[in-house]
Structure formats: C-alpha cells, structure tokens
Amino acid sequence: MDLRFLASLTFLVGIIFINTHTTAGQVGVCYGRYGDNLPSPAETVELFKQKNIKRVRLYSPDHDVLAALRGSDIEVMLGLPNPELQRVASSQSEAEKWVQTNVISYVDDVKFRYVSVGNEVKISDSYSQFLVPAMENIDRAILGAGLDGQIKVSTAVDMGVLEKSYPPSSGSFTGKVMVLMEPIIRFLVNKKSPLHLNLYTYFSYAGNRDQIGLDYALFTASPGTVSDPPRSYQNLFDAMLDAVYSALERSGGESLEVVVSETGWPTAGGIETNMENARIYNNNLISHVKNGTPKRPGKEIETYLFAMYDENVKPTPPDVEKFWGLFHPNKQPKYDVNFG
Template identity: 85%
Template structure:
C-alpha cells in the first residue's frame, strides 16, 4: 500500500461469500501484498482467488512463484514495477526489454496481464522521481516490442496527496509543485490511452479529519445530498474524492483519461473507527457502488482493487494501522463476510 498517513487538510470532502453471477463483483479485484511471515503460499493464495471467484489481482512486484501460480487461472493481473527498479529500467531500453521478457513475456501465454503499473506513489522529492516517466516510456516500448501493446496498458499509481484542492469536487486541482511530474505522466497516458491508477482511501481522509467528515459519509451510508456541488451532490466520500481527481485531470489536459482505483479499503485494527464491522460495511458498499460510476461520470463502472488479501504483520511503514487491511486470515478463513455478488 505504501500510503502516507498524513492526509492534506484540503481533503475535507465534507466471509467471504461470493456470487459470480453479477457484474459488480467482476469489476472489483483484490491487492496481494506479501509483507507477512505467516501467509499462505502463492499457490494456495491463487487457489483462494479462484475459489472465491476474484477475477482481478494487483501484484506489487513480479514474484515468479506468484506468476507461476497464476498460470491458467484466467485472473487478470495488474503487475507492479517497484520504485526500487525505476532507475535501472529508465537507464536502458535493453534492461526494460529484459524486465518485460522475464516477468511478462515468459508467462503471457497463460497469464492474463492487464496492466504494468510502473512505480507506486512516487513523490517529487523522492530521489528516483526523475526516472518514473522514462521508465514508463521504456516499459511501454518493451511491451510493444514484445507484440503485447494491444493487450497490456502501462500506467503508474498516484495517491490523493497530488491534489492541492479537492473541495468541492468540481474545484479539484493538482498542487502546483507536483505538475513537474504529473504533466508528463498525463501526456504519456493520454497518448497511450491508458488509465491513471489512483490509490484512494476514504479511511485516511476520515481518520485525519473526523471532526469535519462523518463516518457515514466515508462508509457509503450517508443520506443523499450530504455534500452539495451544483449541479451535482454527493452521498459518499469515495465519489467526491474520485471526482476531485477527475476535475484536476480536466484542468491539466487529462479530461479523456479514465481512472482505475488501484487501492482502497478499510482497516480492522490500529486506528480511528477500525473494526470488523466498519470494514465489512465499507467493502460491501464499495462493491455494490462502483458499478454505477460517480456523479461526474454516471453509469461508467469504476475498475477497483480492494486492499488487501491478507493482513501484513511485518510491514514497517508507520502507522500501525497499515498492517490490518486483510480480507482473509492467514488460515485462509474470511475475517468478515464480503459479498462480491
């Protein structure tokens, strides 16, 4: 997840039972983080994905045991290229070609790759930020050289911290200082007709501003019209945050871009309003909601990935709440019921 707990104050926006017969669950994937010393094997985990009919997965790095387990599964894959590899891939087209050969081409006959997501939440002050867009370009060329350009889209994942203004959603805009990175990202995505990947957590916005944001608004349980933004109104924080990003993109030449919500979820321990019931409410409401689009883009299903398959007990990133986002216990039993149908 690699998200930051400190959320911009401008974000004041006011188990496991699966039914495979509806489109709602099919639009929602699950992120498979692996910072745990007690987790089931990749083979067991992919079998659990198949048993529960979870049809999309986000991987943060190209672990070959996981990729091998995905063979023949028909699960669509968002494959991450980690931040630590950006400089190497950006520095050499041959290294980018080799990365795609080793981690994509060698598996593509029986693994359904959907995206390569290059970097995760890269900040302008990160030492490797200068390598992000060149790495995206090199990976995209490598994908095309491998004959996969019509099957696999290249993108990157950002978080809500890129916004300077987000309330009301129609006023959404990027921070001026991040445009040195966002402008080339947007140009690349528009040119390639790739979606922007967005890590969107109503939990962190709520937890950082619980005096002004209602829990019901963060959990999809508020009354209609909780936030007015004429001619639209908002009943939940998820839509408001996503439409703020849509507005920011429109102001920055990215009005044609779709946004894939590459992470979202609710933790069960470690912070404000963290418990099994709130996590159950959030994720079930999320699954039912994303098939309907947002007020700004109604009727357009939102491709979404829930964080995460398991709790990650050895995660070092503060705060402690980062460890407790799992849908399943290490014994593969559900922590709470989530209805994908």
C-alpha cells in the same frame, strides 16, 4: 499506501460535518506479501477462484505468484517497484529484459492487464526523475513484444497530488507536482491508458473527524450530504474520485479513466478500525462502483481492494498499515464479503 498525503488534504478545511458477474464490473484485490504466516501463492490462487476474485494487483513480479496464476484466467496488474525505476529508465535493453523475464515468460497463460510502473512516487523522491522514462521504456518493450493494446502501462498516485479537492468540481493538482504529473498525463493520454489511484476514505476520515462523518466515509450517509451544483454527493469515495477527474480535466487529461488501484478499510490499529466498519465499507464499495460517480454516472469503476491478507511484517508505520486483510492466514474470511 503512504500516509504522507494526509498533510495535503486541504480541501477538507471548512467542510461542515460531511458526514459481480462480469469481469468489467469485477472488483479485484491487492495481494501484498509482507507476512511471515501467509498461505502459499498456490493456496491463495485457489482462494481467488473460490471467492470469484477475477483481478489481482501484485506489487512486484514474484515468480512464485506468477507461476501459481498460470491458467487461472485471473487478470493481473503487475507492479514495477520504485527501487527498479532508475535501472529500467537507464536503457531500453534493461526494460526489455524486465518485460522478457516478468511478462513474456508468463504471457501465454497469465492474463496481464497492466504494468503499473512505480507506486505513489513523490516529486521529492530521488528516483522521481526516472518514473516517466521507465514508463516509456516499459511501454516500448511491450510494443516490441507485440503486446501493445493488450497490456497497458500506467503508474499509481495517491490523493496527495491534489492541492484542492473540495468541492469535487474544484479539484486541482498542486503546482509543484505538475513537473511530474504533466508528462504522466501526456503519456497516458497518448497511450489511452488509465491513471491508477490509491484512494482511502479511511485516512481522510481518521485525520478529519471533526469535518467528516463516519457514515459519509462508509457509503451510509443520506443522499445529498454534500452539494456541488449541479451535483451532490452521498459518499466520500465519489467526492475524492471526482476531484481527481476535475484535476485531470484542468490538466489536459479529460479523456482519461481512473482505476482505483487501492482502497479499503482496516480492522485494527486505528480510529474506527473494526470488522464491522470494514465489512460495511467493502461490501458497499463492491455494489457502488458498478454505478460510477456523479461526474461520470453509469461508468463502472475498476477497483482493487486492499488487501488480501493482513501483513504482519509490513515495515511501514503506523500499526494500522498491517490490518487491512480480507482473509485470515488460515484462509477464512474475517467477515462476509461478496465479490459477486
């Protein structure tokens, strides 16, 4: 997560009070490890199984976690961290080494679904020039290993890539990010890979409470709260996702799917952060994503909840970043959540 995207949510200005049983529809979880009190990877994988969690996002190739996932039948989105982009982009042999060490060594009994190269890379980041070359090199390494089509390569962006998001049909990318988004989109279209999107209604709500109703952010508003003819919106999640689809359509990415690689609601540390709101958001989300959005009705939205546990040593300010967990360190749920 990166709070810097809040500054670019200009679409909210002028809004008047806006207020599973199959793997295909299964909501997964993000498994971060910035905690000094977390259960072991083996205990966590057992908890995945107990709670019917069939997909997991890992932010780096933690070999203890990958070893614990062996034979679990849990599908994995594996992250290649931003600090490694330059090295992996520098040569094909470095990319092949990364894939061999972190994918091929486990692929016989770990079900890799994606390699997500980089996370929320900004055009202003010094390593942004290496993002797409790293994606291309990792993809070639996967192809060379005979896994093309089995493991898709993508990258995760946040809502800060949008210049306009309201109404959803007017969604468009900011001009300055197109130097990065254009080659990303070309790559994904060519490879038929989805774009990964970190989407948080919480931050949009918390930063714009005079314009967004809590019910709209929590999936509890009345139908038709926002009108965008010929469509209407009952929740902010759909509106934000459809704005990204509109931006993709304007940029040659009309064929792309979007995987929501992070979403959720914190239980402490900020505005309206409590167990009840988190319970409402996450359970409503799990039910809702099976039905698609107004722009893409009936199309299940592959989604990953942030996060498995609170991360008490997470370095990113503010404090709200530490309190997104679904489970306590003792593996007891913070609140009831039903993965189906």
